[in-house]
Amino acid sequence: MAQSVLLTGAAGRVGQAILGDLADEHEWRLMDRDPPTDDQPGEFVVGDITDDEAAREAMEGIDVVIHLAGDPRPEAPWDNVLTNNIDGTQTVFEAAADADVEKVVFASSNHAVGAYETEDRTPDMYRSHDDYLLDGTELPRPSNLYGVSKAAGESLGRYYHDEYGLSVVCVRIGNLTKDHPPIDYERGQAMWLSYRDCAHLFDRCIRADYDYEIVYGISDNDRKYYSIDRAREVLDYQPRDNSAEHIDEELAEK
Numbered sequence: 085m086a087q088s089v090l091l092t093g094a095a096g097r098v099g100q101a102i103l104g105d106l107a108d109e110h111e112w113r114l115m116d117r118d119p120p121t122d123d124q125p126g127e128f129v130v131g132d133i134t135d136d137e138a139a140r141e142a143m144e145g146i147d148v149v150i151h152l153a154g155d156p157r158p159e160a161p162w163d164n165v166l167t168n169n170i171d172g173t174q175t176v177f178e179a180a181a182d183a184d185v186e187k188v189v190f191a192s193s194n195h196a197v198g199a200y201e202t203e204d205r206t207p208d209m210y211r212s213h214d215d216y217l218l219d220g221t222e223l224p225r226p227s228n229l230y231g232v233s234k235a236a237g238e239s240l241g242r243y244y245h246d247e248y249g250l251s252v253v254c255v256r257i258g259n260l261t262k263d264h265p266p267i268d269y270e271r272g273q274a275m276w277l278s279y280r281d282c283a284h285l286f287d288r289c290i291r292a293d294y295d296y297e298i299v300y301g302i303s304d305n306d307r308k309y310y311s312i313d314r315a316r317e318v319l320d321y322q323p324r325d326n327s328a329e330h331i332d333e334e335l336a337e338k
């Protein structure tokens with residue numbers, strides 16, 4: 085059955101990857117502080133997620149929120165992530181709880197755990213022969229202030245699940261690129277998320293039943309050091325892409 089879905093940050097890369105495949109699958113309300121540059125499905129609300137009133141209005145009649153809006157830059161300064169990623173995310177969760185929304189899908193990031201990539205583990209951990217694997221049960225270990233803001237968002241999700249009963253899934257997204265994995269970038273190949281796997285994963289987050297989850301959002305890459313087992317089990321995520329099918333690993337490692 086089509087669900088009524090609020091997509092924050094809809095005008096950005098992840099939002100457009102989702103809508104590219106799912107425009108006709110759900111009833112969309114799109115929200116972004118930037119107006120759309122071309123035709124978009126459903127209703128488009130221009131508004132800022134740090135504005136309580138705008139967030140509350142956007143939640144009316146919504147079953148599921150996919151919360152993407154925020155500053156996505158790993159090098160973003162504290163003021164920006166504090167306002168957009170932490171305060172903005174709390175505003176979204178609070179409005180969702182008030183509106184009796186059923187599920188919130190939170191766009192977390194690989195940078196919430198980026199500091200596991202220590203000097204002694206890299207670059208081996210980015211290669212398919214290495215079996216080092218993070219599975220989502222490990223503690224956050226952010227690699228920058230942006231990563232700290234994503235760990236804070238995961239924590240907010242935990243709180244709004246426990247206190248208000250919202251179903252929450254935090255997707256630690258890897259590296260989304262269109263058509264092709266990053267070239268000459270082993271880390272990016274290890275955590276590649278293709279556009280079609282991205283859309284499928286978020287579709288499963290809309291449809292599946294869960295309590296509170298942290299999953300990794302990457303394609304089924306040979307090089308992966310993030311497990312996708314939990315996403316498979318809980319969400320029935322069935323990725324179709326693998327960066328190794330696009331990149332000759334032996335050449336890339338030279």
Ligand SMILES: NC(=O)C1=CN([C@@H]2O[C@H](COP(=O)(O)OP(=O)(O)OC[C@H]3O[C@@H](n4cnc5c(N)ncnc54)[C@H](O)[C@@H]3O)[C@@H](O)[C@H]2O)C=CC1
Binds near residue numbers: 133157257258
């Ligand atoms: N693209 C990627 O590979 C990854 C993305 N993510 C996360 O996914 C989310 C989306 O990322 P992208 O689409 O790549 O970024 P993007 O910059 O392309 O899109 C973000 C959108 O959010 C909007 N936005 C930002 N602050 C806002 C606010 N206060 N109120 C309303 N709208 C606001 C922007 O106008 C923009 O359209 C972000 O939270 C990012 O941290 C996480 C890991 C990897």
Ligand SMILES: O=C1O[C@H](COP(=O)(O)O)[C@@H](O)[C@H](O)[C@H]1O
Binds near residue numbers: 193195257259271
């Ligand atoms: O969280 C994010 O991660 C990806 C991958 O990080 P990178 O440091 O390997 O580039 C990044 O491209 C994206 O902008 C960011 O939001």
